[in-house]
Each structure stands twice: as structure tokens, then as C-alpha cells.
Amino acid sequence: xxxxxxxxxxxxxxxxxxxxxxxxxxxxxxxxxxxxxxxxxxxxxxxxxxxxxxxxxxxxxxxxxxxxxxxxxxxxxxxxxxxxxxxxxxxxxxxxxxxxxxxxxxxxxxxxxxxxxxxxxxxxxxxxxxxxxxxxxxxxxxxxxxxxxxxxxxxxxxxxxxxxxxxxxxxxxxxxxxxxxxxxxxxxxxxxxxxxxxxxxxxxxxxxxxxxxxxxxxxxxxxxxxxxxxxxxxxxxxxxxxxxxxxxxxxxxxxxxxxxxxxx
Amino acid sequence: xxxxxxxxxxxxxxxxxxxxxxxxxxxxxxxxxxxxxxxxxxxxxxxxxxxxxxxxxxxxxxxxxxxxxxxxxxxxxxxxxxxxxxxxxxxxxxxxxxxxxxxxxxxxxxxxxxxxxxxxxxxxxxxxxxxxxxxxxxxxxxxxxxxxxxxxxxxxxxxxxxxxxxxxxxxxxxxxxxxxxxxxxxxxxxxxxxxxxxxxxxxxxxxxxxxxxxxxxxxxxxxxxxxxxxxxxxxxxxxxxxxxxxxxxxxxxxxxxxxxxxxxxxxxxxxxxxxxxxxxxxxxxxxxxxxxxxxxxxxxx
Numbered sequence: 276x277x278x279x280x281x282x283x284x285x286x287x288x289x290x291x292x293x294x295x296x297x298x299x300x301x302x303x304x305x306x307x308x309x310x311x312x313x314x315x316x317x318x319x320x321x322x323x324x325x326x327x328x329x330x331x332x333x334x335x336x337x338x339x340x341x342x343x344x345x346x347x348x349x350x351x352x353x354x355x356x357x358x359x360x361x362x363x364x365x366x367x368x369x370x371x372x373x374x375x376x377x378x379x380x381x382x383x384x385x386x387x388x389x390x391x392x393x394x395x396x397x398x399x400x401x402x403x404x405x406x407x408x409x410x411x412x413x414x415x416x417x418x419x420x421x422x423x424x425x426x427x428x429x430x431x432x433x434x435x436x437x438x439x440x441x442x443x444x445x446x447x448x449x450x451x452x453x454x455x456x457x458x459x460x461x462x463x464x465x466x467x468x469x470x471x472x473x474x475x476x477x478x479x480x481x482x483x484x485x486x487x488x489x490x491x492x493x494x495x496x497x498x499x500x501x502x503x504x505x506x507x508x509x510x511x512x513x514x515x516x517x518x519x520x521x522x523x524x525x526x527x528x529x530x531x532x533x534x535x536x537x538x539x
Numbered sequence: 540x541x542x543x544x545x546x547x548x549x550x551x552x553x554x555x556x557x558x559x560x561x562x563x564x565x566x567x568x569x570x571x572x573x574x575x576x577x578x579x580x581x582x583x584x585x586x587x588x589x590x591x592x593x594x595x596x597x598x599x600x601x602x603x604x605x606x607x608x609x610x611x612x613x614x615x616x617x618x619x620x621x622x623x624x625x626x627x628x629x630x631x632x633x634x635x636x637x638x639x640x641x642x643x644x645x646x647x648x649x650x651x652x653x654x655x656x657x658x659x660x661x662x663x664x665x666x667x668x669x670x671x672x673x674x675x676x677x678x679x680x681x682x683x684x685x686x687x688x689x690x691x692x693x694x695x696x697x698x699x700x701x702x703x704x705x706x707x708x709x710x711x712x713x714x715x716x717x718x719x720x721x722x723x724x725x726x727x728x729x730x731x732x733x734x735x736x737x738x739x740x741x742x743x744x745x746x747x748x749x750x751x752x753x754x755x756x757x758x759x760x761x762x763x764x765x766x767x768x769x770x771x772x773x774x775x776x777x778x779x780x781x782x783x784x785x786x787x788x789x790x791x792x793x794x795x796x797x798x799x800x801x802x803x804x805x806x807x808x809x810x811x812x813x814x815x816x817x818x819x820x821x822x823x824x825x826x827x828x829x830x831x832x833x834x835x836x837x838x839x840x
Contacts, residue, residue: 527767527775529725535774538732 276520277316277502279348279369280309281473283335285322294321294331302338306345312507313537316346316369319360328356336363348395348504354382361390368392371504372435373421375400375414384425395433395469396421398454404437406446408453411436412461415454419461429462433469433502440477441487448475448491455498470495472505489515496520544575547769551776551818552739553581554712557661558688562626564742564818565778570765571816572838583813583835585828586627586663586821587619588784591642591650592634597823598794600801604825612650613657620658623825624832627690629663629782630654635676636667644679651680655687663780663821665692665714674701681705690714690742690780690819696727703734712740714780719745719756721763721775728774742819743779747786754808757781758815765816779816783809784823806830813838 282305285291293301309317317339321331328351336347340363348369349360361368372395373383387394396418398404398411405411415434422429436454439447451470459465472495476487489512492503496519506512517536520526529535553566564584569576571583593609594602608614612630619625630651634642651664664680666673678701681691692714694702699715706713715731717724724743732738743764747757761779768776787793787808793801805827809820813835822828 527721527725527763527772529722529729529774531726531729534733535725535729535772538729539771539773 276496276500276516276525277467277469278314278507278516279316279318279371279469279502279504280312280314280507281318281471281504282309282506282508283317283339284320284350285325285331286320287322291322291324294325294335297334299338299341302335303342306339306343309507310343310345312510312513313539314345314507315502316348317343318348318350318371318504320350320371321356328353329359332356332360333363336360340365354386357383358386361386361392364390369433370394372397373418374398375417380417380421384421384427387427387431388425393431393433394422394427395435396466397435397437399437404439404447406450408436408450408457411450411454412457415458415461415466419466422462422466428464429466430464432466434458434466435469435471438470438472438475438491440479441475441491442478448494452494452498455495455500459499467501468499469502469504470500472503485509485511488512492516493519496523542575545569549769549771549773549776551765551768551778552741554690554740554742554778556627556663556688556690556712558686559659560661561688562661567765567769567816569769572814574840581818582839583817584626584819585831585835586629586819587623587625587825587828588629588631588782588821588823589615589619589654590631590633591647592640594633597788598801600798601788601824613653616654616658620660623828625660625828627661627663627819628654628658629665629821631665631667632676632680633667635672636669637672638669639667641672644676647676648679648683652683655684661689662687663690663692663714663819670695670698674698677702678705681709681711684711685709688712692716693744694727694731696723696730699727699731700734703731703736706740707734707736712742714742714744715777716744716746719747719760721745721760721767724760724764725772725774728777732774738773738777741777743775743777744781745779754786754811758811761812761815761817778818780819780821781809781812781817782821783812784821784827787827788823802827802830806834810834 321328325331344365346366348371350371370392374397398414436451438451455468475491476484551565551567555563563581567579591612608618616628632647634640690712693716715727745760764775787805793804809831
């Protein structure tokens with residue numbers, strides 16, 4: 276499973292403070308911690324409160340790359356901030372994210388081509404997030420078509436069926452799972468699937484959050500999920516992920532399978 | 540039509556054996572002998588078995604190749620290395636078994652030291668399959684061969700700690716054995732690595748069990764192991780060894796068949812293992828060794 280560590284995000288107070296005070300140590304620690312917890316990539320988001328997001332993105336990417344050359348997922352809605360981030364990445368980067376809105380497709384798929392980046396494509400557009408899987412699939416198809424149009428391999432597209440918090444949008448979870456299953460049939464090679472996992476437990480009591488996250492992750496893995504943006508430092512969540520993958524025969528069983536995964 | 544060449548994400552670890560003339564095994568980045576996919580930097584190697592006592596159960600057709608050398612392990616080793624061009628010598632310390640001569644660790648250690656002096660090819664050292672005695676003998680022998688970078692065996696899930704510790708402190712590599720069970724093979728490698736032993740010094744042996752399980756089971760487990768290793772399973776991405784001679788010459792057909800039956804049996808077994816990813820073949824009959832070396836050369840192209 277491809278795991279994108281979610282922790283370097285200006286929405287978290289410690290990261291916002293580190294960006295403001297240019298405190299490299301905080302970012303270094305967060306980056307290395309996530310790498311040691313087996314993140315495959317790190318999400319990089321300057322947060323909503325940043326006064327100069329472009330400068331903040333540049334500082335964050337450079338600071339992270341002082342300690343690791345891991346893949347980075349540049350996470351921003353602003354085109355110029357995205358380009359700044361992508362231009363600095365040492366490893367093949369990930370765009371987080373495009374959606375099925377035509378203008379977004381044009382802007383971000385051009386960047387993906389220019390910087391040889393993978394793209395996370397959200398199944399939403401100007402109207403919003405469809406309520407069922409059929410609506411999501413329609414937008415997923417647009418994103419797959421965009422790959423063909425811009426000459427990007429469909430296996431470089433990570434379709435994100437956009438999970439909403441279960442406390443306010445309970446019917447969405449099963450629609451997202453169906454979308455994950457169905458989207459494999461959209462192209463050959465099949466697009467990959469990703470989830471912004473923590474969103475599912477947003478607003479739920481803190482003692483339930485981790486449980487909701489790991490339960491949904493296991494369900495999504497059984498539906499064929501390829502990647503997740505999640506809290507890689509949550510050990511129980513990682514254990515659930517490893518176990519779900521084991522049961523899906525992605526890893527060969529042995530008694531110490533959790534340890535075996537972490538030795539990889 | 541375009542040929543599809545599989546690209547694997549990982550490679551098999553390389554294990555170096557020996558000190559005087561070290562050889563490297565493993566390092567495969569694809570399946571052996573598939574044109575275009577196989578970029579195996581180190582070809583499979585053939586080891587010949589040498590016992591520290593005359594193997595009474597061996598049939599005459601096998602014994603006759605070694606003559607009086609069967610009574611002297613040093614001569615026997617020299618014969619295999621010099622005349623029969625063995626890449627490695629596999630010393631089996633059969634005399635230490637309580638049911639044979641019950642030779643002491645010290646005696647076994649002396650034999651090992653003499654052979655190390657007499658030949659320059661790398662050594663594989665295995666015990667007598669008496670677990671308790673083996674622990675004592677192998678710990679002593681590992682220390683006696685310190686710095687010689689041998690391959691010691693055989694660690695099993697029930698009995699791996701003493702041998703692992705001995706190899707760790709004397710700098711040898713280790714054979715980890717599971718009874719035709721890929722899950723146990725993986726688990727044992729984890730257990731050995733948990734003792735701070737390097738995964739790059741482990742060679743896997745999938746034992747061929749008794750009572751009806753045979754070559755075809757081992758063959759398919761070896762294939763699965765190699766595919767898992769190449770697919771990124773670090774606890775299975777090790778080179779593999781097979782004790783071909785031991786398996787072939789204990790069959791009724793090899794022992795009692797026509798003159799060449801045993802040789803053919805050994806060659807057929809070894810060829811199958813070669814194609815399922817074997818890195819070291821431990822063999823007995825010089826003619827079988829000659830044939831299999833030809834096969835390796837021909838398959839490599």
C-alpha cells in the first residue's frame with residue numbers, strides 16, 4: 276500500500292507555528308518520524324493561515340529535503356504555490372490535487388506533464404461532491420479522459436472518491452467503497468485509488484477517531500484501495516492496514532507479519 | 540509481437556562465502572534463464588559433499604568415484620576441489636552423531652581446520668542432524684573457522700539460536716531451513732534477523748520432506764519464494780541452497796537401478812532446482828556435477 280503521511284500540514288498548530296517561526300527542527304522531526312513509520316510519501320500543505328504561501332511552500336519542501344529525498348505530495352489549491360512546490364521536488368512528485376472541474380484539469384494536468392508528476396484527482400467539480408457512486412464515476416471518467424488528453428499514463432492517476440465525515444454524511448461511505456471497486460474498470464492500465472482517510476472521522480469524538488479511521492481503511496483495502504493519505508504515526512491504524520493487506524494476500528503470511536512489514 | 544519482460548521491484552541479496560577464494564551467490568534481479576529478464580550477475584554454483592567418515596549407506600556406484608579418499612576427508616576434499624572442479628566443499632560432520640562414532644567437537648574442529656588449510660574453495664559446514672549434539676559441535680567449529688567466512692547449517696525454527704549466535708560471533712553465513720513451508724521459512728528468517736543477524740548472510744533451504752512430499756513440492760515453494768523475494772518481500776529475498784545428492788541417492792531407484800540411474804536422478808533433480816531459482820546445489824556424483832555444470836553454462840547462453 277502506498278501511504279502518504281498527512282502530518283506536515285499547516286492545519287496542525289505545531290506545523291503552522293514552525294512555518295511562522297522558520298523552525299526547521301519541528302519539520303525535520305515530523306518528516307523523519309513519518310519515514311520511520313513506513314510512509315511511502317509525505318503530504319506538504321502550508322495551511323490556510325499562511326501569509327505568503329508560495330514562500331512557505333518553498334521553505335517547507337527545502338526543509339523536508341534536507342533530511343529525506345522521499346516522494347512529496349504537494350497539497351495546495353493555488354496554482355502558483357503548486358508549481359513552486361513541484362519545481363523543487365527531488366523525487367517524482369504528486370499533485371494533491373486536481374478535480375473534475377475543467378479549469379482545474381487544464382491547469383493541473385499541464386503541470387503534471389511538465390513536472391512528470393502523478394496526480395490525485397478528486398471526484399468532485401464546481402457543483403460539489405456527488406451523493407452516490409454513479410455521480411462519482413462520471414467525474415472519475417472525466418479525469419481518466421484528461422489523462423489521455425494530456426498524455427499522462429492512467430496508472431499515474433490516483434482517483435480520490437472523497438470520503439465525507441461519517442457524523443454528517445453517513446450514506447457516503449458505502450458509495451465511496453463502490454467507487455473504489457468500480458474505478459478499476461475505467462482504463463487499462465487501471466487508475467489507482469486513494470483516500471484522504473482522516474476525513475471520515477472529522478468531527479467525531481476524539482476517542483472514536485482512530486477506530487473509525489482504521490475500520491474504514493480495512494474496508495477500503497478489501498475494495499481494492501491502492502493508497503491513503505493518513506496518520507502514519509498511528510500504530511493501530513498501521514497494524515490494521517498491514518493486517519488487511521495480509522488478508523488480501525498482498526503479503527505472504529508468517530507469525531511475525533507485522534514485524535516483517537516494518538522490516539521492509 | 541512485442542515481448543513482455545517482467546520488471547521486478549527488488550533483487551535477491553548477495554551472499555559472499557569463503558575467504559581465500561571467495562565466491563558470491565545471489566544478486567538475481569529476475570528469474571533465472573529467462574532471456575531478457577535474467578540479469579543474474581552470479582551463476583548458480585555446485586558444491587560437492589565430503590563426509591568426515593566413510594558414508595556406509597552410499598551405494599557402490601557412488602563410492603567408487605572417490606576410492607580411498609572416502610576414509611580421509613582432507614584427501615576427499617582435495618579430490619573434489621582439484622579433480623572434480625567443485626565450486627565449494629560441503630563438509631558433513633556425520634561422525635559426531637551419537638549413533639555413529641559420537642566424535643567430539645574438538646575432533647570435528649580439527650578436521651575442519653585441516654580441510655580449510657588443504658583447499659582454497661569456500662566451505663559449507665553442516666552437522667549430523669542430531670540437534671543437541673549439533674549445537675555443541677557447530678558452536679565449536681564456527682569458532683575454529685573464525686574469519687574463514689563459511690556457510691554454516693542448519694538452523695530450524697526449533698533450533699536456531701545457538702547456531703545463529705555462533706555464526707554471528709565468528710562472521711559466518713547461515714542456512715535457514717523450513718520443512719517445505721514458505722510461511723515458516725519467512726518466520727525463521729525474521730527470528731534470525733531479530734538476533735541482529737544480517738539478512739544478507741542468510742541462505743534459504745527448503746527441505747524436501749519424507750513420506751511422499753518430493754521434488755515437485757520443493758520446486759513450487761522455491762518458485763514462490765523467489766517471486767516473493769523479487770516482489771519486495773525482504774524476508775524471502777535470499778539465495779537458496781539444495782542438498783541434491785542427499786535427496787537423489789537415498790531413493791530406492793538410485794541405489795538399486797541400472798548403472799546410470801542414480802546419476803540421471805541427481806542430474807534431473809538438480810536441473811529442476813536450477814530452474815526454480817537454486818543458487819547452490821550440493822551434489823555427490825562427479826559425473827552428475829559435470830553434467831549440471833554443462834547445463835548451467837548452456838542455460839546461461
